[in-house]
Amino acid sequence: xxxxxxxEIVRAETGEDVTPETKLDSLGLDSLxxxxxxxxxxxxxxxxxxxxxxxxxxxLAATGQ
Numbered sequence: 001x002x003x004x005x006x007x008e009i010v011r012a013e014t015g016e017d018v019t020p021e022t023k024l025d026s027l028g029l030d031s032l033x034x035x036x037x038x039x040x041x042x043x044x045x046x047x048x049x050x051x052x053x054x055x056x057x058x059x060l061a062a063t064g065q
Contacts (some may be wrong), residue, residue, distance in 0.1 A: 006041060006059040013037045020056035 009047045010018050014027045048061040
């Protein structure tokens, strides 16, 4: 999975144009919407979820980097 693919998933889930630097909390997601986003991106370990601040963080967690 590439950063572009993650950005496309976020765009599809939120309707917002994003960059790797986009803050996840700026997307205005409630907890259920955030969970849906995590599931759409892939298998992200629960231990990493509190450290997800940006779209790039989401990408790194999804790819195990």
